[in-house]
Amino acid sequence: MLPVNDAKRLHSLYMLDLPDNREEKRFDRLTRVARRCLSAPVGLISLIEKDRPALMFCSGLNEKDASQVVSFCDCVVHSEEMLVVEDASADERFNANLLVTGVPFIRFYAGCPLRLPGGDIAGTLCVVDTRPRIPDGEELTLLKDIAALVEEEFYIISLALTDALTGVLNRRGFYKKCEPWITLKKKRKQAFCIILFDLDNLKPVNDKYGHVAGDQLLQQFAGILRRSTGQGDILARLGGDEFVVLTDCSDMREIILFTEKMSNLTSLYNQNNGSSLPLSYSWGVSINTPGDTVPLSDMLIQSDRNMYDNKRAKKSVSLPET
Numbered sequence: 001m002l003p004v005n006d007a008k009r010l011h012s013l014y015m016l017d018l019p020d021n022r023e024e025k026r027f028d029r030l031t032r033v034a035r036r037c038l039s040a041p042v043g044l045i046s047l048i049e050k051d052r053p054a055l056m057f058c059s060g061l062n063e064k065d066a067s068q069v070v071s072f073c074d075c076v077v078h079s080e081e082m083l084v085v086e087d088a089s090a091d092e093r094f095n096a097n098l099l100v101t102g103v104p105f106i107r108f109y110a111g112c113p114l115r116l117p118g119g120d121i122a123g124t125l126c127v128v129d130t131r132p133r134i135p136d137g138e139e140l141t142l143l144k145d146i147a148a149l150v151e152e153e154f155y156i157i158s159l160a161l162t163d164a165l166t167g168v169l170n171r172r173g174f175y176k177k178c179e180p181w182i183t184l185k186k187k188r189k190q191a192f193c194i195i196l197f198d199l200d201n202l203k204p205v206n207d208k209y210g211h212v213a214g215d216q217l218l219q220q221f222a223g224i225l226r227r228s229t230g231q232g233d234i235l236a237r238l239g240g241d242e243f244v245v246l247t248d249c250s251d252m253r254e255i256i257l258f259t260e261k262m263s264n265l266t267s268l269y270n271q272n273n274g275s276s277l278p279l280s281y282s283w284g285v286s287i288n289t290p291g292d293t294v295p296l297s298d299m300l301i302q303s304d305r306n307m308y309d310n311k312r313a314k315k316s317v318s319l320p321e322t
Contacts, residue, residue: 009077009120026153027057030125030146035059037142038110038135040127045114045150046073047123061104061128068099069106073124076111080121082140085109087132108133110140112147117158125150163237165215166222174236178246181234182288182296189290191250195258196303197225198311199241200280209277217279220269224279228262244300255285282311 027045035043042060046069058066072094076083087107088094099106111126125147161173169177185192199221206214218241225243229235234246249255262281270278284306286299 009122027150028059030150030153031057031059033149034125034127034143034146037146038127038139040108040129041104042128044069044073044126044128045123046070046126047114048073048077048121065099065104068097069109069126069128071097072109073111073126076113076124076126077121080113082113082144083109083111084135084140086134089132105130107131108135110135110143112143114147114150114154116151117155117162122154163222166219166237168222168226168243169234169236171236171238174234174238174244174246177234177236178296181246185248185288186290190248191287191289192246192248193250193255193285193287194296194299194303195245195247195249195255195283195285196300196307197221197243197245198282198307199243200282200311200314202241205277213277217277220279221281224262224265224269227265228258244303249287250289251287252285255287259283280314282307282314284308284310 031043031045033043035041040060042058044059044061044066045057046066047056048070056063056066061069072083072085072088075093085091085094085108088097088100088109089107094100094106094109097106106128108129108131109126111124114122114125116122125143127143161169161176163170163173182192199217202214202217205217218237222235222237222243225235225245229245229247232248235243237243247258249258266279266281273279284303286294286302286306288294288299
């Protein structure tokens, strides 16, 4: 059984874009460290997913058998706490597991939850032994320390794809994520759209009030975009004052509903912000219907044109005096 908020966890795991191959040396290396530090025959990192087998990095067990360990790891993900099973053959939760009743006759399991940079659980770091064991406190502390090293690797990976100021995907992260997303939509013959956003008056704000004020506006706007988008959407900051959302809104009616939600959140922010700097933005959209062969680059160009048409049609917003 997985956590109630599993959709959010899976989305966070997907957006981090952890390596999807067994040749990733950094994680394999850490499984070997865990195995040696606890004198166990098996060390394993499992990233628990939904629509496919868990992604495994394993030392001491073949991939097929490693997948059977997931029933132990699921308990860690669900409880979000370390799990220690001293003798699986005497534990009713696991005594029917094929790897307990048969080769390699697992008895001992110790697993730590692995957290993504945003706090969601990605999976587990665990060690497995074929003999019952009662681990001491030092061994469990070592396992937690190695789990922290795995989490540091998650953080390093996230830095390459995340905008440091706003916490959303950066340009690189957007292009890395959008290609498989679009391919899947086209394969399923589903419509989707790109909505480009430009934060109004950012340069005048920076010039008049300084970059700290401009950065705060960017962070607030990114927060509004986050609250407006769904779990399956892709949100990124392309640079400067420009953001993009890739979403499965299929027609202008759905797009208008999306932008109305944003408008309401923006109005609420401005009301609560009193006499401080108002937040406003312009947007443009490009829709891809089933069968369209328009490349992403052309959709972005069209969205950009529509956005600047929108911006030119709006009255200039004057900045408040200090």
